[in-house]
Amino acid sequence: MKPTYTSTRNACKLCAPLGASLVFKGIEGCVPLIHGSQGCATYIRRYMISHYKEPVDIASSNFSEETTVFGGNKNFITGINNIRSQYHPDVVGIASTCLSETIGEDVPGLIREYGEVNAGTHIPRFVNASTPSYCGTHMDGFHHTVTATLKAMAQAGTQGEHINILPGFVSPADLRYLKEVLEDFGIDYVLFPDYSESLDNVHTREYQLIPSGGTPVRRIEMTGTAKATIEFGTVFNKGAVRTKGPNHIESAGEYLQRAFDVPNHQMRMPIGIDASDKFFDTLATLSGRPVPEKYQKERGRLIDAYVDAHKYVFGKRAALYGEEDLVLGMVGFFEEIGVHTVLASSGGESGLLKREVDKLLQTDNDTRVVNGMDFASIREEVKALAPDFLIGNSKGYYISRELQIPLVRIGFPIHDRFGAARIHHIGYRGTQELFDRVVNAIIEYKQDHASVAYKYI
Amino acid sequence: MSYILNERKNQVSHAGINADTVACNKPSLAGSVSQRACVFCGSRVVLYPIADALHLIHGPIGCAAYTWDIRGSMSSGPELHRMSFSTDLHEKEVIFGGEPKLYASLIELIDKYQPKAAFVYTTCIVGVIGDDVERICRQVTREKGIPVLPVQAPGFQGSKKDGYKVACETLFNLVGTLNLPTPKYSINILGDFNLAGELWILLDYYKRMGVHVNATITGDGRVDAIRNAHNAALNVVQCSGSMNYLAKMMKDTYGIPSMRVSYFGIEDMSDALYDVARFFKSDEMMDKARDLVRDEFQRLMPALAWYRERLQGKKAAIYVGGAFKAISLIKALRLIGVQSVIVGSQTGTPEDYELIKQLCDEGTIIVDDSNPVELSNFVKEKEADIFIGGVKERPIAHKIGLGFCDHNHERKEPLAGYEGMMNFAKEIYATAMSPVWRFTK
Numbered sequence A: 001m002k003p004t005y006t007s008t009r010n011a012c013k014l015c016a017p018l019g020a021s022l023v024f025k026g027i028e029g030c031v032p033l034i035h036g037s038q039g040c041a042t043y044i045r046r047y048m049i050s051h052y053k054e055p056v057d058i059a060s061s062n063f064s065e066e067t068t069v070f071g072g073n074k075n076f077i078t079g080i081n082n083i084r085s086q087y088h089p090d091v092v093g094i095a096s097t098c099l100s101e102t103i104g105e106d107v108p109g110l111i112r113e114y115g116e117v118n119a120g121t122h123i124p125r126f127v128n129a130s131t132p133s134y135c136g137t138h139m140d141g142f143h144h145t146v147t148a149t150l151k152a153m154a155q156a157g158t159q160g161e162h163i164n165i166l167p168g169f170v171s172p173a174d175l176r177y178l179k180e181v182l183e184d185f186g187i188d189y190v191l192f193p194d195y196s197e198s199l200d201n202v203h204t205r206e207y208q209l210i211p212s213g214g215t216p217v218r219r220i221e222m223t224g225t226a227k228a229t230i231e232f233g234t235v236f237n238k239g240a241v242r243t244k245g246p247n248h249i250e251s252a253g254e255y256l257q258r259a260f261d262v263p264n265h266q267m268r269m270p271i272g273i274d275a276s277d278k279f280f281d282t283l284a285t286l287s288g289r290p291v292p293e294k295y296q297k298e299r300g301r302l303i304d305a306y307v308d309a310h311k312y313v314f315g316k317r318a319a320l321y322g323e324e325d326l327v328l329g330m331v332g333f334f335e336e337i338g339v340h341t342v343l344a345s346s347g348g349e350s351g352l353l354k355r356e357v358d359k360l361l362q363t364d365n366d367t368r369v370v371n372g373m374d375f376a377s378i379r380e381e382v383k384a385l386a387p388d389f390l391i392g393n394s395k396g397y398y399i400s401r402e403l404q405i406p407l408v409r410i411g412f413p414i415h416d417r418f419g420a421a422r423i424h425h426i427g428y429r430g431t432q433e434l435f436d437r438v439v440n441a442i443i444e445y446k447q448d449h450a451s452v453a454y455k456y457i
Numbered sequence B: 001m002s003y004i005l006n007e008r009k010n011q012v013s014h015a016g017i018n019a020d021t022v023a024c025n026k027p028s029l030a031g032s033v034s035q036r037a038c039v040f041c042g043s044r045v046v047l048y049p050i051a052d053a054l055h056l057i058h059g060p061i062g063c064a065a066y067t068w069d070i071r072g073s074m075s076s077g078p079e080l081h082r083m084s085f086s087t088d089l090h091e092k093e094v095i096f097g098g099e100p101k102l103y104a105s106l107i108e109l110i111d112k113y114q115p116k117a118a119f120v121y122t123t124c125i126v127g128v129i130g131d132d133v134e135r136i137c138r139q140v141t142r143e144k145g146i147p148v149l150p151v152q153a154p155g156f157q158g159s160k161k162d163g164y165k166v167a168c169e170t171l172f173n174l175v176g177t178l179n180l181p182t183p184k185y186s187i188n189i190l191g192d193f194n195l196a197g198e199l200w201i202l203l204d205y206y207k208r209m210g211v212h213v214n215a216t217i218t219g220d221g222r223v224d225a226i227r228n229a230h231n232a233a234l235n236v237v238q239c240s241g242s243m244n245y246l247a248k249m250m251k252d253t254y255g256i257p258s259m260r261v262s263y264f265g266i267e268d269m270s271d272a273l274y275d276v277a278r279f280f281k282s283d284e285m286m287d288k289a290r291d292l293v294r295d296e297f298q299r300l301m302p303a304l305a306w307y308r309e310r311l312q313g314k315k316a317a318i319y320v321g322g323a324f325k326a327i328s329l330i331k332a333l334r335l336i337g338v339q340s341v342i343v344g345s346q347t348g349t350p351e352d353y354e355l356i357k358q359l360c361d362e363g364t365i366i367v368d369d370s371n372p373v374e375l376s377n378f379v380k381e382k383e384a385d386i387f388i389g390g391v392k393e394r395p396i397a398h399k400i401g402l403g404f405c406d407h408n409h410e411r412k413e414p415l416a417g418y419e420g421m422m423n424f425a426k427e428i429y430a431t432a433m434s435p436v437w438r439f440t441k
């Protein structure tokens, strides 16, 4: 089902180079360069800074009128030179824009030329992601860039003992959790992209030109020789419209499987017990070790919490919005605790959301599942459906306020609160956090609207 | 200063020491992480506060998504400006043209929201794919009977400042299209965007002086008031960059004189009132202005003294969009005992930078269109305690362990007027004197 408006009113999606920049921030020593005019880079920086509260340096090749007519060759070269002399990066991640794509810039050609002219000097590695926004959203840009990076760097060789973890667009807290889990399992791993530090850093006392953290290039190279890949998601960027290149879009895990025979374990984002079980069981199988007691206890506590609070959530009606793979993770979780997802919506345009929701719920479910949504349409749906709470990023706050329906903030962006980078969504512990927040949001709403200030629930 | 790119060296200077002028009005360098945005951004922020107009961004989604409710401009009535409308161009339209989608979007949105006018912003790729936006606008104007105005703002055609000019040209097309009864002592307020309700503070001052405010352009702006703006006696223009051009066109065409003012800091604020009274040559008005200023001073000065005592000797770095604002900030900081050691802007003019040089103490770094690398080095070199800037500068300051005061267009506390000066002092104090800095040393 598609909204009936031609125009987009209050978009529930962002543009592709933002997704690419996130991935580039997850490569050690990398500076992103947005190939196009100045505004796109500045806007994307501002948007990310307001969420992560961290410096986000993204260079731009600053197209001018002249560049637009005669091509970005000169700007590209000056741009790379200036980045090199100011940042000394190991990697430059280049994301194209609507503009550079429309005028037909040949970025691989520019990179090649740059390499030839500067042969003999220490040239950074280049990763090139083609990310015109008219072909898809920030998630399309994100996944496209993950795959593009692996295509540029993954190497063949004898199979090692390590595994690849491709978590998709999760929070820095989620990434830190994944590292902890893998270390506790004693598994050697390559986690990519890893912006857990670069976008949620300690107080450094100095302005790090390139923030510390990120997956090192030599580790990314090893993705080709891993013994397995675990990737979270089922939609990825499979809905992106691309006329150039193959129509069937591979996920990064699928690419590694096809090109390097690395077995791919694709699974829904591990939110909720079932999905987390699947993740932990896979790790147990791959490592040949049982799930560490620490996580069995986390699981046990989560079940205990489900039991304690079950009555407060059962039958409650939720309206969900956000990136497709996050929405799907949440739908699965809500199903476990008896929350009825009345609206599962996304600004993503894959057209796959309905099919995937139906796999999780019974096919005769009455959940409204809508791709290609904007907030104005979400507002209209929410008004009609009158759910008990909204859950998604902070941009839905105005709907929550107007309709007096509580909002639980998850995902990206969260521009009106602190701690966005520390919101933990995945695994038993992340689910526990989400569960507590959902339960408490419902209780708080009821308490705030009760006739007395009651002290016990 | 090896961290400054060679091509940028002449965009950095010092007060006093040398006579070099700061080179400015230059496009940002490729590969530098400029803090500037684009032409579209400039036009968007200027027109944004017009609350009863439809603002439709013609282009792919990003340009619209990133500017959704981007300014804290408040409205006393309609709030259509706080919606983000986009034609959200897809590949199909990029190849075959976006005109049908633009037309359909305009019609449906005008039908649904009944705006008084519509602005259609053209972004980068529209400039390339060759949609005839003007023709569509003319057609919809005819069909719907409201002004539908193209805002030709492809980002690559310059910097944010060029966008101001584009916005002014668009506004000028509206001015003079309606005649309403307008009192004798009428002014238009240009260049205040009613961030955090700042305009309302000014309206109160002018009302107390007996001055009628005709059109506010564009804070709490209304289409009809702007159409009638040519009937005012005077344009009072704040913020050098964004509105001077409109004032000039109105002077050339309608003979309306203009004056430049600033509402930040008490000296500049008071001048903004006296100058208006002087313009109208009214003793009564001048007396009222004097009374007002005296009242406000009596309230403000003791309170400010408390802050000055505590902030004495602190050093500030200023990096803001417009240089005129930087100038007011230097004075306002001085009033509370804070010295400005770095002063920069994204869009200053040579005259602005000259003035800054004269105002500042010897050795102050003066910079045009800076970037994170430079700014972080400057503040270290100058041992600044506080940074005053926008969203993109905040993490730079914080990562180094510097206090930060938001002087951008998202702010939620008014900083204009006497009340604003008080808030400014409070904010500087809150950031400079917080106990948390103990842990960052």
Ligand code: SF4
Residues within 6 Å of the ligand: A037, A038, A039, A040, A041, A043, A099, B038, B039, B040, B041, B059, B062, B063, B122, B123, B124, B125, B153, B154, B155, B156
């Ligand atoms: S530079 Fe062009 S494409 Fe980028 S935000 Fe500005 S208008 Fe939009």
Ligand code: SF4
Residues within 6 Å of the ligand: A015, A016, A017, A036, A039, A040, A043, A096, A097, A098, A099, A132, A133, A134, B059, B060, B061, B062, B063, B064, B124, B125
């Ligand atoms: S032009 Fe494209 S890349 Fe640039 S901001 Fe707009 S949507 Fe994003």
